[in-house]
Amino acid sequence: xxxxxxxxxxxxxxxxxxxxxxxxxxxxxxxxxxxxxxxxxxxxxxxxxxxxxxxxxxxxxxxxxxxxxxxxxxxxxxxxxxxxxxxxxxxxxxxxxxxxxxxxxxxxxxxxxxxxxxxxxxxxxxxxxxxxxxxxxxxxxxxxxxxxxxxxxxxxxxxxxxxxxxxxxxxxxxxxxxxxxxxxxxxxxxxxxxxxxxxxxxxxxxxxxxxxxxxxxxxxxxxxxxxxxxxxxxxxxxxxxxxxxxxxxxxxxxxxxxxxxxxxxxxxxxxxxxxxxxxxxxxxxxxxxxxxxxxxxxxxxxxxxxxxxxxxxxxxxxxxxxxxxxxxxxxxxxxxxxxxxxxxxxxxxxxxxx
Numbered sequence: 001x002x003x004x005x006x007x008x009x010x011x012x013x014x015x016x017x018x019x020x021x022x023x024x025x026x027x028x029x030x031x032x033x034x035x036x037x038x039x040x041x042x043x044x045x046x047x048x049x050x051x052x053x054x055x056x057x058x059x060x061x062x063x064x065x066x067x068x069x070x071x072x073x074x075x076x077x078x079x080x081x082x083x084x085x086x087x088x089x090x091x092x093x094x095x096x097x098x099x100x101x102x103x104x105x106x107x108x109x110x111x112x113x114x115x116x117x118x119x120x121x122x123x124x125x126x127x128x129x130x131x132x133x134x135x136x137x138x139x140x141x142x143x144x145x146x147x148x149x150x151x152x153x154x155x156x157x158x159x160x161x162x163x164x165x166x167x168x169x170x171x172x173x174x175x176x177x178x179x180x181x182x183x184x185x186x187x188x189x190x191x192x193x194x195x196x197x198x199x200x201x202x203x204x205x206x207x208x209x210x211x212x213x214x215x216x217x218x219x220x221x222x223x224x225x226x227x228x229x230x231x232x233x234x235x236x237x238x239x240x241x242x243x244x245x246x247x248x249x250x251x252x253x254x255x256x257x258x259x260x261x262x263x264x265x266x267x268x269x270x271x272x273x274x275x276x277x278x279x280x281x282x283x284x285x286x287x288x289x290x291x292x293x294x295x296x297x298x299x300x301x302x303x304x305x306x307x308x309x310x311x312x313x314x315x316x317x318x319x320x321x322x323x324x325x326x327x328x329x330x331x332x333x334x335x336x337x338x339x340x341x342x343x344x345x346x347x348x349x350x351x352x353x354x
Contacts, residue, residue, distance in 0.1 A: 002026040002124040003170070004117050006109060007063065007071070009056030011192040012130030014063050015181050016172040018188060020128060021067050028124065029064045029071040030117045031057055032108060036077045043204030046196065048101070049080075050203025062191055074116040076108055083107050089210050092234045095259035096331025099157075099349075100201050106160035110169060126170050133158055134174035135166055136286065136343050142166035143285030146342035149177040156304050159335045159347035160283050210234055217262030219246065222255065222271060233257045236264050239272060239327025253327070273324035277302070279317050279334050279348030286338070287345035292316060297339040302328050302350065308337040317348065328353040 005017040007029040021027045035042070035053040042051040057073055064071035084104050091098035114127040132147035133155040142163050147153045161169070173181060185193035202209060212234060219228035228246050230236070236243075240254040244266060253272045256265040277300075287296060299310030300319050312321035314336050328334075328350060335347040 001126065002028075003126050003128050004028050004030050004114060004122060004124040006113060006127065006129045007031050007060040008130070008198075009059035009063075009192065009195075010130065010198060011182060011185050011190070011195050012132070012173060013060075014130070014190050014192040015184050016128055016130040017063070017067060017069065018184070018190065019172045021069065026124075027067070027069045028117075028122055029060060029067075029069055030113060030122070031060055031071075031073045032076040032080075032113050033057065033073050034077055034080045036081075039077075039081070041204050041208055042202075045200050045203045046198045047200035047203040048104075048198060049085075049201060052203060059191060059195075066190070072117065072120065072122065074113060074120070076112055076116070079112055080104070080108060085209055088206075091331050092210050093212060093259065094331075095233060095257040097237050097329040098331055099333050101157045102160055102333055105157055106162070106165075110161055110165045114168075126168050128170040128172055130173055131158060131171050132173055132176075132178070133171050134342075135169065135171060138286040138343065139288065141284070141286050141288060143287075144344045145174075146337070147171075147173070148175045150307070152178045155342075155344060156301055156333065156335050159285065159333065159344050162283075207235070215262060217264065219244065219264045219266060222265065222267050227252075227266065230264050233259060233262050233264050238329035269326065272326040274326075274328050274353040275322070275324050276318060276320040276354040277328050277334055278351045278354060279319070280351045282317055282346055282348035284346045285344040287336075296336075296345060298336040298345055299339060300325070301335045301337065302332060308335075310337075310339060312336070312339075314346065317351075318354070 003020050003025050007013045084100050088098045088100050131154045132152040134145040136143050136145045144155045144158045146155045214231040217230050218226050220226050236254050238254050246252050252266040255267040255271050296314045298312050298314045299308035300312045301308040330350050332350050334350050336345045
């Protein structure tokens with residue numbers, strides 16, 4: 001079988017390519033070039049989007065040479081800037097919390113990149129990456145499932161992949177732990193064996209991407225009482241505790257953001273706990289869309305960290321859960337996992353807490 005492997009210059013994608021090559025498959029490495037000098041400043045952090053990308057590409061090129069595979073780079077900056085950075089900016093300025101990695105995976109990494117590779121003349125059967133996740137099939141439908149290494153699981157970021165994308169993709173690392181992957185890389189002498197993981201979306205100050213000058217506003221409690229000042233609601237996220245500058249002993253949390261009034265609404269811990277939410281733009285995994293109006297038992301995850309929580313019930317676009325969840329942020333993703341397995345039934349963008 002012929003594979004195109006998305007190489008990032010990190011240990012995970014390196015080992016994914018190596019494993020497929022050792023299994024006897026024909027492999028080519030492909031990389032998205034996202035950065036363009038002079039447009040954004042960036043910073044020193046290792047991140048998906050930043051000026052250090054040139055070093056990542058050079059590392060990926062050296063790896064391809066070691067593995068004896070072809071390697072291609074495709075410039076995706078214009079689409080990334082239009083579909084991810086602009087979305088990031090607009091979502092924050094509307095008072096919501098964006099999830100750029102989810103959008104990038106569905107639109108660019110598993111969409112634009114393999115398409116550009118095929119249009120360039122590369123022929124391959126499947127596209128593979130170094131994500132920690134698994135692809136499963138249930139009743140004729142494809143879905144994403146949690147990886148064997150729960151601490152590194154990335155299924156949450158992949159829920160928006162279409163049925164066509166899942167049918168033509170593969171995650172070779174889904175059954176491995178991170179420790180095992182590093183050991184494999186060391187044993188094969190890969191230059192990426194000790195490379196640290198990239199944890200950030202942007203290498204610089206995210207406020208640069210938002211591009212809005214500071215504007216003084218009020219920090220208010222749920223009754224509307226003014227408790228402090230801030231320099232712009234977009235500097236805050238729902239569920240945030242630190243950096244509010246409000247004393248009083250018992251901690252406050254950001255409960256809501258009012259974009260029209262430039263207000264940050266805060267409350268106590270109990271005020272942040274909700275027992276239901278509604279989503280928009282729902283994408284179905286192993287759940288058949290024809291069952292969308294039925295009450296489906298599930299577990300729900302509203303942020304990338306942590307485990308899916310349950311019991312919960314998904315009916316249409318509304319999910320109710322018996323154990324309250326704090327910090328539900330409109331704009332983020334709610335991903336619904338099966339009640340009795342690690343597969344994703346569906347997922348959508350949080351419209352509001354209820």
